[in-house]
Amino acid sequence: MKIDVTKREMDNKPLEVKVHTEDLCLWYGDKQALFDISMDIYKNKITALIGPSGCGKSTFLRCLNRMNDLISGVTIKGQAVIDDKNIYDSDVDEVSVRKKIGMVFQQPNPFPKSIYENVAYAPLKHGIVKKGADCDNLVEASIRSAGLWNEVKDILKNPGTGLSGGQQQRLCIARTIAVKPEVILMDEPTSALDPISTEKIEELMLELRKDFTIITVTHNMQQAARVSDYTAFFHLGKVIEYSDTETIFLNPTVKQTEDYITGRFG
Amino acid sequence: MSNNINNHNPFYDPTLKKRHLSDKIFKYMAMSALLISVAFLLVFFTDIISKGLPSYKQAYIELPVKYNTETVADSSFAIDEKHYELVSRAWYRDMPKYVSENPEVMNKTPIEWVLADDEVDQYMKGHQNTLTDEQKTVVEELKKQGKVESKFNTLFFTTGDSKIPENSGFLASAVGSILTILVCIAFAFPIGVMSAIYLEEFKKDNKMSQLIEININNLAAVPSILFGLLGLAVFINFFGLPRSSALVGGLTLALMTLPVIIVSGRTALRSVPASIRQAAYGLGLTKWQVVKDHVLPLGMPGILTGSIIGIARAMGETAPLIIVGMIAFIPDIPTSFTQAATVMPAQIFTWAGMPEGAYIERVSGAIMVLLAILLTMNAVAIYFRKKYEIKW
Amino acid sequence: MSTLTQNNKRRVLAEKLIEYALAAATGITILTTFGILFSILFEAIEFFKLQSFFYFMTGTEWTPGVEGAKFGAVPIFTGTLVITFIAIIVAVPIGLFTAIYLSEYASKKTRDIAKPIIETLAGIPTVVYGFFAAITVAPFIVNSFASIGIEASFNNALASGLVMGIMIVPIIASMSDDVISSVPDHMRKGSLALGMTKSETIKFIVLPAALPGIISAVLLGLSRAIGETMIVVMAAGMRANLSFNPLEDMTTVTVRIVDALTGDSAFDSPDTLSAFALGLALFVFTLILNIISVYTIRVFKEKYKSSNL
Known part of the structure; x- marks a missing residue:
């Protein structure tokens, strides 16, 4: 299998670490799912996490906004440092973490509310804006950023669940950026979508990279190659190889990575 | 910070x-x-048990009893004047019959334990009573001599209703409950299961079946007292079945229980996987054979669970039975389905309206027995559900 | 060959007969509904031949058993509504919050203990609730209010209402629990990932999604409260008292039905027949509530394709 890696115009700005993990381990009950993950994830880049099913990439992603806290029986050790602060420190509030680190899920999950309310819900509750013109502007800006404005501007009162799958997913992205996070986690955001919707989401990701740090889990290696700047290959709860995407796909240094990318296993 | x-x-x-x-x-x-629910249950059970436990004890007095022709003719002379009012009227009433059954006591004056009046019993239990100060002194005297004692209240468990509180028991109503429920089961269970089979396995999807569906859902929520009006109008006034009988009560409860059995029966049949039906059809069996030999046995635990819950509910039901006359005064244990009878909840209802403390005590005592039966039935149903919960 | 077809014919015939028998059994539920409707309707018509329907619906005096008896059901309806209202005020918050606790917060272990407790509440016969209301709760209310100088009737509406509320808690709790549990989990996750707290997620996402089912549960509870008989027969009053003060005695539709049918008036006297007029009102009102309830839960089921309701 041949994979084209998009040549990216690399800007000259120096790399800045946004997320840094140090010996991050995770257990479901007494079964260890992540082993000593240490990674630096760079600001305003798209980092793709790839690997076979059950390799721990989604689990790792959920560690970064403490969504794993919601699963009972999970134990986490090690550090996940964002902006020089370990988010697992006792004085860190997980609600505040999730506010700063947004998440988009595999299955589009708009709330059973109107399109407008879907986007306005969180900013209003967080007190980012008050009801009225401010809120209207934020909703419009967020939906615009998600590339959905032209399609929904006349039907903002309609339920978000009535949109097509791809539109729903972009609504979920709009809803996430309305909270003004710094990092956006995407858990296989296109795996439930058709190819055209997928393409739109990918374009959107490249657009959003200017303002946000994006970490995405994907099953689709072409997608990782197309959109990501950095790629990490996970296997059995460990990071086997992590480098810039070009290197991973064209010159992997570890045999396992090469086998996976060329489709020999996984 | x-x-x-x-x-x-x-x-x-x-x-x-x-x-x-x-x-x-x-x-x-x-x-x-x-x-709050937990606290309510705690208060409720403590209240009922503390009120009801004393009903399992009854005061008896040890006195010399004169058995001779004079006292048999008028039993009020059998006990000396001082203690006359402390003895239950029921004892005086039953004494001549006792002598005729036991002629050897004639012309003797044995010392015997006799049933005490309910006011003595209430006094002994430290409850409110109507004893005069004089009577209280007499009781205290007897107490010192060990001649008054609270014994296990056998009467409460072995007799029917009585106008004399210390002589009343709930056995007649318990037997009435059993007879009524037998009628209810005999009618509701087969018809309920048959309806469930028809609706789940045979019915065609059309307007009619939709109507039946809405009808059953609605029937399950119709106030129970309206079933009483139906029983009164149809079974008693139209068919002329005997009023107050276990037959009428049971039929009325059966109509009320039917929707519960049908709904749970359908759920149980629906949970039997299609693959089992297909396999059986594959063997060339007819529809009825498939249902009878394969689907029904697998659905049975679920059907039984729902039926037990429905029947337990019917057993605690009072309102429709009041309407069909099952609050009659029943001193004797009923022996047939057509005889006038009462049921335990109705007995609780009539006793609760009595002014004597002894009845209030008996209400709580009977409630404890009824609750024990009903909660056991519910527990059995839950156990069944857990045990046979098959994940297909 | 011929025996085979004969056998088959017999088999087909037997199958048909069985199917007819099953259909006939199913027909009994239809007969029951019509039986209830007509047995009430006929006697109610008899009643309205003797008494004015208009006065029944608008009159404020209910004085059966006397010369020139009046049958104005308004005070009976208001009594029913006051007691039902108290019951709902008690049952909805307790039932709904119990459901929220069980489905959103409780561990599996707590659930295993709490569910049988709620089921126990549902298993207590209403006559027992009635006894508790009359013998324990009503005197308690009278004494409590007496201690602050307010006089309350021993047949006060509050006692029946409170106990009836507890009786309805399991209906609302278990139905809402089912509905809340079937709201898909990805909605909760979506909200939490936006930095919402758990209670905000429940209040603004889960409960609105479950609303049709919750409304359906409340309507069912309402219909149970209106039709409940034993608690009010034992603990509420007999007097048709047009009042909205929960400390006064008032009577309900069901109490008057029981009273009319256990009295010693002749069956065709208006005193007795009034039971059927009230029964008709009760039937119509609960029927409307039940139908709305069935309809709203159907809307919910279709929305989430949930089959465990």
């Missing part, structure tokens, strides 16, 4: 404090809702 640390914590957000507080309050509100 010092400012210094806050500066180093990019996740510090003072607005969250209020939100976390309301989060906590909400959680405790939800928890306290559950605790």
Whole structure:
């Protein structure tokens, strides 16, 4: 299998670490799912996490906004440092973490509310804006950023669940950026979508990279190659190889990575 | 927290404090809702048990009893004047019959334990009573001599209703309940299961079946007292079945229980996987053979669970039975389905309207027995459900 | 060959007969509904031949058993509504919060203990609730209010209402629990990932999504409260008292039905027949509530394709 890696115009700005993990381990009950993950994830880049099913990439992603806290029986050790602060420190509030680190899920999950309310819900509750013109502007800006404005501007009162799958997913992205996070986690955001919707989401990701740090889990290696700047290959709860995407796909240094990318296993 | 640390914590957000507080309050509100139910049950059971336990004891007095022709003719002379009023009227009433059954006591004056009046019993239990000061002194005297004692209240468990509180028991109503429920089961169970089979396995999807569906759902929520009006109008006034009988009561309850059995029966049949039906059809069996030999046996535990719950509910039902006359005064244990009878909940209802403390005690005592039966039935149903819960 | 077809014919015939028998059994539920409707309707018509329907619906005096008896059901309806209202005020918050606790907060272990407790409440016969209301709760209310100088009737509406509320808690709790549990989990996750707290997620996402089912549960509870008989027969009053003060005695539709049918008036006297007029009102009102309830839960089921309701 041949994979084209998009040549990216690399800007000259120096790399800045946004997320840094140090010996991050995770257990479901007494079964260890992540082993000593240490990674630096760079600001305003798209980092793709790839690997076979059950390799721990989604689990790792959920560690970064403490969504794993919601699963009972999970134990986490090690550090996940964002902006020089370990988010697992006792004085860190997980609600505040999730506010700063947004998440988009595999299955589009708009709330059973109107399109407008879907986007306005969180900013209003967080007190980012008050009801009225401010809120209207934020909703419009967020939906615009998600590339959905032209399609929904006349039907903002309609339920978000009535949109097509791809539109729903972009609504979920709009809803996430309305909270003004710094990092956006995407858990296989296109795996439930058709190819055209997928393409739109990918374009959107490249657009959003200017303002946000994006970490995405994907099953689709072409997608990782197309959109990501950095790629990490996970296997059995460990990071086997992590480098810039070009290197991973064209010159992997570890045999396992090469086998996976060329489709020999996984 | 010092400012210094806050500066180093990019996740510090003072607005969250209020939100976390309301989060906590909400959680405790939800928890306290559950605790209210628990607290109610605690208060309720403590109240009923503390009121009802004394009913299992009854005072008896040890006295010389004169058995001779004079006292058999008028039993009030059998006990000396001083203690005359302390003895139950029921004892005086039954004494001549006792002598005719035991002629050897004639012309003797044995010392015997006789049933005490309910007011003596209430006095002994430290409850409110109507004894005069004089009578109280006599009882105290007897007490010192060990001649008054609270014994196990056998009468309560072996007799029917009585106008004399110390002589009343719930056996007649318990037997009435059993007869009524037997009628109810005999009618509701087969018809309920048949309806469930028809609706789940045979019915065609059309307007008619939709109507039946809405009808059953609605029937399950019709106030029970209206079933009483139906029983009165149809079974008693139209068919002329005997009023107050277990037959009429049972039929009325059966109509009320039917929707419960049908709904749970359908759920149970629906949970039998299609693959089993297909396999059986593959062997060339007819529809009825498939249902009878394969689907029904697998659905049976579920059907039984729902039926037990429905029947337990019917056993605790009072309102429709009042309407069909099952609150009659029943001193004797009924022996047939057409005889006038009462049921335990109705007995509880009539006793609860009596002024004597001894009846209130007996209401609570009977409630304890009824609850023990009903909660056991429910527990059995839950156990069944757990045991046969098959995940296909 | 011929025996085979004969056998088959017999088999087909037997199958048909069985199917007819099953259909006939199913027909009994239809007969029951019509039986209830007509047995009430006929006697109610008899009643309205003797008494004015208009006065029944608008009159404020209910004085059966006397010369020139009046049958104005308004005070009976208001009594029913006051007691039902108290019951709902008690049952909805307790039932709903119990459901929220069980489905959103409780561990599996707590659930295993709490569910049988709620089921126990549902298993207590209403006559027992009635006894508790009359013998324990009503005197308690009278004494408590007496201690602050307010006089309350021993047949006060509050006692019946409170106990009836507890009786309805399991209906609302278990139905809402089912509905809340079937709201898909990804909605909760979506809200939490936006930095919402758990209670905000429940209040603004889960409960609105479950609303049709919750409304359906409340309507069912309402219909149970209106039709409940034993608690009010034992603990509420007999007097048709047009009042909205929960500390006064008042009577309900069901109490008057029981009273009319256990009295010693002739069956065709208006005193007795009034039971059927009231029964008709009760039937119509609960029927409307039940139908709305069935309809709203159907809307919910279709929305989430949930089959465990």
